[in-house]
Amino acid sequence: MTTGNYNIEIPELNRYFGAKFGGGMYQNIINLIPPHKAYFELFGGSLAVFRNKKPALYSHLNDLSSTITPVYLKHFNLPNIKISNLSAIPILQELESLLDPIDSFIYLDPPYIKATRRSIGQYSHEMSDDDHRVLLDIINHFRCNVMISHYPNHLYDLALANWNTKSFKVMTRHGWQTEKVYFNYEVPTKLHDYSYLGNNFTDRQRIKRKALRLKSKLSRLPELERAALIDMIKNDFIDSIHIAGHSTSPLCTFL
Numbered sequence: 001m002t003t004g005n006y007n008i009e010i011p012e013l014n015r016y017f018g019a020k021f022g023g024g025m026y027q028n029i030i031n032l033i034p035p036h037k038a039y040f041e042l043f044g045g046s047l048a049v050f051r052n053k054k055p056a057l058y059s060h061l062n063d064l065s066s067t068i069t070p071v072y073l074k075h076f077n078l079p080n081i082k083i084s085n086l087s088a089i090p091i092l093q094e095l096e097s098l099l100d101p102i103d104s105f106i107y108l109d110p111p112y113i114k115a116t117r118r119s120i121g122q123y124s125h126e127m128s129d130d131d132h133r134v135l136l137d138i139i140n141h142f143r144c145n146v147m148i149s150h151y152p153n154h155l156y157d158l159a160l161a162n163w164n165t166k167s168f169k170v171m172t173r174h175g176w177q178t179e180k181v182y183f184n185y186e187v188p189t190k191l192h193d194y195s196y197l198g199n200n201f202t203d204r205q206r207i208k209r210k211a212l213r214l215k216s217k218l219s220r221l222p223e224l225e226r227a228a229l230i231d232m233i234k235n236d237f238i239d240s241i242h243i244a245g246h247s248t249s250p251l252c253t254f255l
């Protein structure tokens with residue numbers, strides 16, 4: 001399944017602390033995710049990104065909290081979705097040599113380090129600064145595309161100095177915060193999911209209206225004329241067309 005998304009209501013995970021739901025957060029993140037066939041979200045929480053992006057052919061969802069993973073099992077127990085209840089660190093250690101560098105994408109949203117927090121104790125499992133150092137060291141060795149979210153902080157800025165970053169101002173329950181994403185690849189020119197393209201709500205609406213106008217124009221053309229135009233677009237723009245899950249590169253080793 002490569003179209004639509006899992007944007008279903010999960011009351012058990014409403015208002016999850018640190019969720020990437022508000023202030024355009026998951027939209028900003030999805031606008032930086034390149035095409036992939038295998039998706040790994042290992043600090044899952046309420047899974048704001050996974051639930052709103054187009055599915056990959058294979059997904060691995062994990063959280064160390066044993067109260068959360070049964071919720072995943074209840075809502076997403078499909079054959080192409082693996083669910084686990086482990087620390088992300090050993091999972092990453094195991095994945096490092098197994099993942100296909102082209103077709104895999106890892107999104108990580110660990111608990112914020114203490115120096116950046118206004119309150120602590122929201123999760124049943126927290127991470128020490130040393131845990132973060134280990135995590136950063138592991139992901140620095142990955143060859144596939146990895147993105148990690150955090151509030152801007154010295155530890156991450158230093159450990160991921162060679163990575164690209166993008167910062168977003170978001171409204172949280174504690175007021176305005178800067179959320180920063182660090183990613184080990186170039187700003188993508190092709191996306192896994194174009195649903196949220198645009199800088200903000202108004203810009204996204206503008207792009208959606210443009211797409212609808214074009215679609216409506218095409219649908220009003222005589223069939224052969226429409227086919228000729230689509231054929232021309234395919235031929236002239238084939239390099240810039242990405243259809244999620246339909247790339248020709250070999251499948252990665254799914255676990």
Ligand SMILES: C[S@@+](CC[C@H](N)C(=O)[O-])C[C@H]1O[C@@H](n2cnc3c(N)ncnc32)[C@H](O)[C@@H]1O
Pocket residue numbers: 016017018019020021042043044045046047048049062063064065086087088089109110111112123124125126127
């Ligand atoms: C910032 S929240 C993730 C929020 C999520 N992106 C969302 O949209 O709701 C961090 C999550 O990491 C989990 N966690 C803490 N330590 C972990 C570890 N070592 N391995 C995996 N998950 C962990 C917590 O239970 C929490 O759900």
